[in-house]
Amino acid sequence: MGDWYQQLTSHPLGRQATSLLGLPGPAQLRRGDDPPPGPVLAGDAGKGRLGAHLRRVLGDLHLPLRWPGDEATGAAEDDNACLVLDATGLAEPADLLSLHTFFHEPVRRLAPSGRVVVFGGVPAEASSPAERAAQHALTGFVRSLAKELRGGATANLVQVARDAEGGLDSTLRFLLSGRSAFVDAQTIPITRSATDASDRSRPQADRVALVTGAARGIGAAIARTLAADGAHVVLLDLPAQGDRLTESANRLGGSAMQLDITDAAAPTRLADRIAERHGRLDVLVHNAGSTRDKTIAGMDAAAWETVMAVNLSAPLRLTEALLDRELLSPTGRIVAVSSLSGIAGNRGQTNYAASKAGLIGLVDALAGQVGGEATANAVAPGFIETDMTAAMPFALRELGRRLNSLNQGGQPVDVAETVAWLAEPGSGGVNGAVVRVCGQSLLGA
Amino acid sequence: MASTPRKAAVLAANRIPFARANGAYRRASNADMLGAALDGLVARTGLQGERLGEVAGGAVLKHARDFNLTREVVLGSKLAADTPAFDLQQACATGLEATVAIANKIALRQLDSGVAAGVDTVSDAPVALNDDLRRLLMDANAAGGPLEVAALLPRLRPHHLVPEIPKNAEPRTGLSMGEHAAITTREWEISRDQQDRLALASHQQLAAAYDRGFFDDLLTPYLGLQRDDNLRADTSLEKLSQLEPAFGTGEGATMTPGNSTPLTDGAPTVLLGSEEWGRAHGLAPLAFVVDAEIAAVDYVHGHEGLLMAPVYAVPRLLARRDLSLEDFDFYEFHEAFASTVLATLKAWEDPAYCKERLGLDGPLGTVDRTRLNVVGSSLATGHPFAATGARIVATAAKLLHEKGSGRALISICAAGGNGLVAILER
Numbered sequence: 007m008g009d010w011y012q013q014l015t016s017h018p019l020g021r022q023a024t025s026l027l028g029l030p031g032p033a034q035l036r037r038g039d040d041p042p043p044g045p046v047l048a049g050d051a052g053k054g055r056l057g058a059h060l061r062r063v064l065g066d067l068h069l070p071l072r073w074p075g076d077e078a079t080g081a082a083e084d085d086n087a088c089l090v091l092d093a094t095g096l097a098e099p100a101d102l103l104s105l106h107t108f109f110h111e112p113v114r115r116l117a118p119s120g121r122v123v124v125f126g127g128v129p130a131e132a133s134s135p136a137e138r139a140a141q142h143a144l145t146g147f148v149r150s151l152a153k154e155l156r157g158g159a160t161a162n163l164v165q166v167a168r169d170a171e172g173g174l175d176s177t178l179r180f181l182l183s184g185r186s187a188f189v190d191a192q193t194i195p196i197t198r199s200a201t202d203a204s205d206r207s208r209p210q211a212d213r214v215a216l217v218t219g220a221a222r223g224i225g226a227a228i229a230r231t232l233a234a235d236g237a238h239v240v241l242l243d244l245p246a247q248g249d250r251l252t253e254s255a256n257r258l259g260g261s262a263m264q265l266d267i268t269d270a271a272a273p274t275r276l277a278d279r280i281a282e283r284h285g286r287l288d289v290l291v292h293n294a295g296s297t298r299d300k301t302i303a304g305m306d307a308a309a310w311e312t313v314m315a316v317n318l319s320a321p322l323r324l325t326e327a328l329l330d331r332e333l334l335s336p337t338g339r340i341v342a343v344s345s346l347s348g349i350a351g352n353r354g355q356t357n358y359a360a361s362k363a364g365l366i367g368l369v370d371a372l373a374g375q376v377g378g379e380a381t382a383n384a385v386a387p388g389f390i391e392t393d394m395t396a397a398m399p400f401a402l403r404e405l406g407r408r409l410n411s412l413n414q415g416g417q418p419v420d421v422a423e424t425v426a427w428l429a430e431p432g433s434g435g436v437n438g439a440v441v442r443v444c445g446q447s448l449l450g451a
Numbered sequence: 452m453a454s455t456p457r458k459a460a461v462l463a464a465n466r467i468p469f470a471r472a473n474g475a476y477r478r479a480s481n482a483d484m485l486g487a488a489l490d491g492l493v494a495r496t497g498l499q500g501e502r503l504g505e506v507a508g509g510a511v512l513k514h515a516r517d518f519n520l521t522r523e524v525v526l527g528s529k530l531a532a533d534t535p536a537f538d539l540q541q542a543c544a545t546g547l548e549a550t551v552a553i554a555n556k557i558a559l560r561q562l563d564s565g566v567a568a569g570v571d572t573v574s575d576a577p578v579a580l581n582d583d584l585r586r587l588l589m590d591a592n593a594a595g596g597p598l599e600v601a602a603l604l605p606r607l608r609p610h611h612l613v614p615e616i617p618k619n620a621e622p623r624t625g626l627s628m629g630e631h632a633a634i635t636t637r638e639w640e641i642s643r644d645q646q647d648r649l650a651l652a653s654h655q656q657l658a659a660a661y662d663r664g665f666f667d668d669l670l671t672p673y674l675g676l677q678r679d680d681n682l683r684a685d686t687s688l689e690k691l692s693q694l695e696p697a698f699g700t701g702e703g704a705t706m707t708p709g710n711s712t713p714l715t716d717g718a719p720t721v722l723l724g725s726e727e728w729g730r731a732h733g734l735a736p737l738a739f740v741v742d743a744e745i746a747a748v749d750y751v752h753g754h755e756g757l758l759m760a761p762v763y764a765v766p767r768l769l770a771r772r773d774l775s776l777e778d779f780d781f782y783e784f785h786e787a788f789a790s791t792v793l794a795t796l797k798a799w800e801d802p803a804y805c806k807e808r809l810g811l812d813g814p815l816g817t818v819d820r821t822r823l824n825v826v827g828s829s830l831a832t833g834h835p836f837a838a839t840g841a842r843i844v845a846t847a848a849k850l851l852h853e854k855g856s857g858r859a860l861i862s863i864c865a866a867g868g869n870g871l872v873a874i875l876e877r
């Protein structure tokens with residue numbers, strides 16, 4: 007419990023003091039597979055095209071469901087824990103009033119760690135300027151609503167392309183669950199339908215996943231999460247981290263690979279090992295990363311090159327080698343761990359931000375290249391509680407933690423769960439997305 | 452046919468870096484080190500919970516409580532608890548003898564998989580009670596009642612409290628291994644410069660191998676050590692030539708701490724298996740164990756040098772396999788002392804010696820020095836006695852794998868005048 011502010015605000019006196027100062031207390035976030043603590047209120051804004059799909063997914067979750075016009079299940083007095091709206095039918099600005107109609111009352115009594123999920127269409131697919139305007143309006147609406155929610159609640163927008171309705175299942179399940187705890191105010195595109203024959207409790211069963219930088223921090227959490235989902239995880243890190251890798255690999259029943267990903271021979275060594283041991287790779291997570299912070303005026307070229315080599319060149323070369331040898335399976339998932347710095351920019355991080363923005367470009371390209379039902383996506387963590395951020399100066403660290411709608415830093419597991427959702431066999435509908443795991447950071451918003 | 456012998460493959464390996472005595476591993480026991488090496492092997496190969504055919508390992512310096520060292524280590528490891536194990540010991544050849552034992556069982560289809568290992572610590576060596584005190588205590592144990600035990604007390608003497616510390620000396624000659632080697636060095640007129648050059652090459656080649664990632668999949672860091680801490684990447688002929696001799700006397704004293712292996716702690720493991728077993732576990736052979744030959748020499752009565760047994764074993768092995776000394780791509784010869792390796796090479800080039808001692812028609816042949824210990828050997832890594840064999844098997848197998856095809860000759864001299872040699876092929 008390194009978070010003194012959270013401790014302070016959970017103490018009665020502390021809470022009084024902080025509320026006097028007008029500071030909101032950070033909520034204890036619902037995490038993991040804890041079910042929402044109340045019913046789901048679902049509805050339509052106009053004539054949406056997702057009704058049947060949403061009913062199917064929500065029905066499978068076995069949660070109490072309130073759908074206007076239907077008979078409600080569950081106790082009538084419970085606060086709603088999830089508000090799900092199909093807004094694909096919004097065809098013109100006047101229709102937007104239905105957002106007010108749907109949320110005005112229920113948003114006042116949302117259970118702790120509640121969830122708002124709004125489904126829209128892809129604005130670029132709109133058939134008229136009016137529809138495009140209305141659909142685009144949803145982005146600003148959801149982002150503002152997210153800032154108004156309290157108690158660890160989040161709001162996200164899912165844009166479902168035409169004929170991609172069958173691809174939203176895993177995303178809706180993820181957003182309603184505790185796994186999306188630190189994903190807030192995101193716009194997630196569903197670009198195509200997806201098939202999902204996997205076992206819900208072990209979606210990665212019989213799949214092979216590779217996680218770079220898996221010895222510690224976020225990478226270790228990703229390895230843990232994918233292993234819990236049933237994958238055989240190959241944990242890769244620098245040879246110097248071998249003892250930590252061994253420990254984790256043996257705990258998770260995975261295997262350890264000691265490799266400097268910037269080595270000239272790294273792509274071949276990795277491809278050889280995957281080919282020899284497993285014959286294919288189902289999940290490739292580019293997580294290894296490095297920082298050498300200095301303003302560009304004070305930075306030497308070596309600091310530039312180290313960061314670029316680890317964060318950008320290596321993921322590019324490793325992916326190319328695996329694709330060239332056709333080792334990525336047809337339902338392969340590539341997930342790159344970018345950073346909010348790569349989106350918002352950060353003083354002292356020209357090298358790092360360039361590399362992390364470059365990763366987003368790489369994912370864009372790969373999304374079009376991987377083929378089949380394979381995907382490539384990026385996650386962009388904001389402030390995550392790791393050794394790296396624990397080493398920051400106190401004031402900067404406190405600022406980093408608070409400058410988001412959830413008033414706290416994220417945990418490595420929050421990034422890991424987001425990666426794991428994108429890596430699910432059922433997430434074939436999400437391709438080329440950049441999902442921030444930042445609690446709606448004020449930076450770069 | 453279940454009875455047709457098959458080839459045993461080297462499938463993977465792992466060791467911990469070797470540490471100089473009383474350094475990084477001074478608080479680690481043999482069991483700790485072997486356990487760490489085995490856990491690293493399991494992690495590298497993803498064999499958690501797997502029942503392997505058998506694990507063979509051993510240590511030269513061993514506490515009495517470690518009588519079942521290897522089995523105890525397996526029980527504490529991530530392998531299935533029903534993986535059998537046994538201890539064996541053949542001094543410096545222990546790790547290679549363990550490899551031969553497991554490989555033979557695989558060849559005979561008695562096993563499908565197994566691990567060969569070795570471990571030694573001079574930092575946590577067993578210290579024994581001296582013999583007189585030990586007898587007194589045994590008498591006390593056999594005594595009937597407390598009064599009888601009390602009656603033995605006056606027999607206790609101050610000298611009883613002086614412990615027996617294990618010595619690196621041959622019981623029958625009282626000479627240390629270095630002193631024995633010094634005799635051979637003088638007999639074969641191996642110069643100081645030649646020895647220093649061999650030591651230099653060992654350090655430089657080991658350092659280069661580390662730098663190019665050769666050990667990335669052969670080694671796992673342990674207790675803060677990432678490389679063998681005996682390695683002196685920046686050593687030079689000048690530095691080596693300034694060291695005072697450690698063995699021998701007078702003019703002929705050419706053996707220094709620089710061209711002799713230091714006492715070291717460490718543990719290696721090698722995973723062996725049939726090709727089919729390897730395939731089923733996604734492990735392709737690095738190389739195959741082809742054959743091995745053991746020899747011993749009578750060093751007690753002065754007929755031969757203590758560490759010269761491999762000189763006899765190799766020609767016998769070559770004859771059996773119908774090979775010549777030149778038919779190898781790699782020579783992995785344990786560097787007990789630089790002079791041991793050099794005397795061995797010289798002996799094989801000496802027509803008279805080869806005729807009289809080895810019973811050959813002429814010289815056995817010449818070892819191409821550019822193929823000798825190409826990624827360094829014991830002079831640079833150090834030499835935890837029982838550990839060296841498995842370290843060398845792993846290195847030879849990886850070299851053959853890198854090259855794609857070829858043959859390696861492994862040679863290890865051992866205390867007691869034993870020498871074990873083996874051939875790996877790919």
Ligand SMILES: NC(=O)c1ccc[n+]([C@@H]2O[C@H](COP(=O)([O-])OP(=O)(O)OC[C@H]3O[C@@H](n4cnc5c(N)ncnc54)[C@H](O)[C@@H]3O)[C@@H](O)[C@H]2O)c1
Pocket residue numbers: 218219220221222223224225242243244247265266267268292293294295296316343344345346386387388389390391392393394395
């Ligand atoms: N912690 C945060 O708040 C945060 C925020 C945004 C993005 N990220 C990104 O998340 C990822 C993980 O971050 P973390 O906080 O866990 O960092 P970390 O430094 O704890 O872990 C990074 C791992 O990558 C490994 N690595 C570095 N260079 C390597 C190389 N050449 N070859 C193989 N492995 C190598 C390291 O050994 C280390 O284990 C990084 O890409 C980082 O940029 C972190």
